Amino acid sequence: MHVVVPFAATEPKTRLAAALSPSERSTVARAMLADVLAAVVGAGHEPTVVATAPLDLDALPIADDVRVSTAVSVDERSLTEAVNARLPNGCGDEAVAVVMADLALTTVDALETLFSADADVAVAPGRGGGTNALVVRHPDFRVDYHGASYLDHCEIARDVGANLETVDSFRLATDVDEPADLVEVLVHGSETDRAPASLRELGFELDADGGRVTVARLENSTTE
Amino acid sequence: MHVVVPFAATEPKTRLAAALSPSERSTVARAMLADVLAAVVGAGHEPTVVATAPLDLDALPIADDVRVSTAVSVDERSLTEAVNARLPNGCGDEAVAVVMADLALTTVDALETLFSADADVAVAPGRGGGTNALVVRHPDFRVDYHGASYLDHCEIARDVGANLETVDSFRLATDVDEPADLVEVLVHGSETDRAPASLRELGFELDADGGRVTVARLENSTTE
Numbered sequence: 001m002h003v004v005v006p007f008a009a010t011e012p013k014t015r016l017a018a019a020l021s022p023s024e025r026s027t028v029a030r031a032m033l034a035d036v037l038a039a040v041v042g043a044g045h046e047p048t049v050v051a052t053a054p055l056d057l058d059a060l061p062i063a064d065d066v067r068v069s070t071a072v073s074v075d076e077r078s079l080t081e082a083v084n085a086r087l088p089n090g091c092g093d094e095a096v097a098v099v100m101a102d103l104a105l106t107t108v109d110a111l112e113t114l115f116s117a118d119a120d121v122a123v124a125p126g127r128g129g130g131t132n133a134l135v136v137r138h139p140d141f142r143v144d145y146h147g148a149s150y151l152d153h154c155e156i157a158r159d160v161g162a163n164l165e166t167v168d169s170f171r172l173a174t175d176v177d178e179p180a181d182l183v184e185v186l187v188h189g190s191e192t193d194r195a196p197a198s199l200r201e202l203g204f205e206l207d208a209d210g211g212r213v214t215v216a217r218l219e220n221s222t223t224e
Numbered sequence: 225m226h227v228v229v230p231f232a233a234t235e236p237k238t239r240l241a242a243a244l245s246p247s248e249r250s251t252v253a254r255a256m257l258a259d260v261l262a263a264v265v266g267a268g269h270e271p272t273v274v275a276t277a278p279l280d281l282d283a284l285p286i287a288d289d290v291r292v293s294t295a296v297s298v299d300e301r302s303l304t305e306a307v308n309a310r311l312p313n314g315c316g317d318e319a320v321a322v323v324m325a326d327l328a329l330t331t332v333d334a335l336e337t338l339f340s341a342d343a344d345v346a347v348a349p350g351r352g353g354g355t356n357a358l359v360v361r362h363p364d365f366r367v368d369y370h371g372a373s374y375l376d377h378c379e380i381a382r383d384v385g386a387n388l389e390t391v392d393s394f395r396l397a398t399d400v401d402e403p404a405d406l407v408e409v410l411v412h413g414s415e416t417d418r419a420p421a422s423l424r425e426l427g428f429e430l431d432a433d434g435g436r437v438t439v440a441r442l443e444n445s446t447t448e
Binding site: 130 | 333348349351352353354371372374375392394395396397398404407408430
């Protein structure tokens with residue numbers, strides 16, 4: 001299966017601006033990408049990072065086996081156009097999976113559940129009506145990431161006669177967009193994951209004092 | 225399996241105050257409870273609603289088969305105390321499941337995945353480190369819902385020598401606490417569910433105009 005991982009290589013994760021400086025956002029975004037790539041390779045596939053600008057794999061915090069299994073393709077088009085250019089378009093084409101680079105909680109198990117769904121289109125929705133990961137086996141299905149993309153993808157599948165399965169996964173539903181999402185990375189990340197490590201290195205820790213869990217940042221831990 | 229559904233019968237869902245009046249919050253909370261009870265019964269179990277005040281099942285929007293399968297137990301203690309009083313405490317005790325009443329996206333499938341986990345303790349985490357549903361088979365395990373309860377429950381299980389399995393479900397991870405959560409109800413609720421129907425009756429609909437999906441409320445649809 002082709003596994004495409006779209007990545008905004010310049011100015012990623014702007015909605016984390018309240019918590020992280022631009023260079024810190026870049027560090028955390030690359031750590032999340034590293035975790036996603038490791039999970040894809042762990043699930044037995046060779047990912048292609050579709051990046052909006054050149055990306056140096058040697059500068060990513062990934063193991064050698066992940067590095068040699070990963071390709072980079074630079075594509076300056078919109079997310080929707082770049083993904084659609086890589087979907088199956090004829091009979092006999094291999095299935096294509098699209099996994100977002102900010103799914104920091106992704107595990108091999110979660111990906112295998114998605115990849116093993118045998119529907120024409122399998123979608124793991126994100127919060128807020130988004131589409132965080134999907135597998136496309138139907139030659140006529142195309143994505144549209146604008147707006148409520150999960151509902152749009154259900155409709156597009158209907159329109160082209162493709163059956164669609166929704167994959168129920170908290171890990172795949174959790175894209176890290178906003179400061180509140182950092183809590184999930186620290187709660188559910190494993191000890192070997194890069195994303196929680198990068199946050200801890202930047203001084204973030206869980207704060208459960210107030211009843212509800214938030215992240216707090218140690219004093220003097222900002223890097224800019 | 226005993227299935228306990230804790231329910232705050234008076235002034236439920238105060239964090240929805242920005243979107244709903246007190247009586248509307250009560251209506252939506254009861255609709256979500258109805259959906260949870262229907263899913264529990266659909267999964268082949270007889271739920272007990274543990275309510276903080278008397279609750280009239282006849283006033284809930286539930287089908288007859290759900291009503292006759294459901295018991296109500298009034299318990300004014302804290303959530304933690306009320307749940308702990310109902311967990312297994314000796315060898316041979318039946319497993320006990322605890323499913324929160326605001327899991328509006330709950331389905332029979334999601335519950336069956338949780339209920340079929342054979343660990344001593346199976347936990348479906350909620351966002352923000354919470355515990356939205358769990359199954360307890362170990363006689364020494366006790367809950368503590370204060371703070372980062374998911375992490376606390378992992379630690380409590382370790383302390384009493386119980387193995388713990390984390391169940392990865394977006395549906396079970398989605399408790400409806402804040403106005404932004406209403407989006408999930410409208411996106412993922414089925415046509416037969418009461419919670420999305422109650423929101424639509426109150427004038428809510430999805431608004432995908434801004435790129436990100438929110439809920440909007442029709443003018444003149446407030447009931448107070």
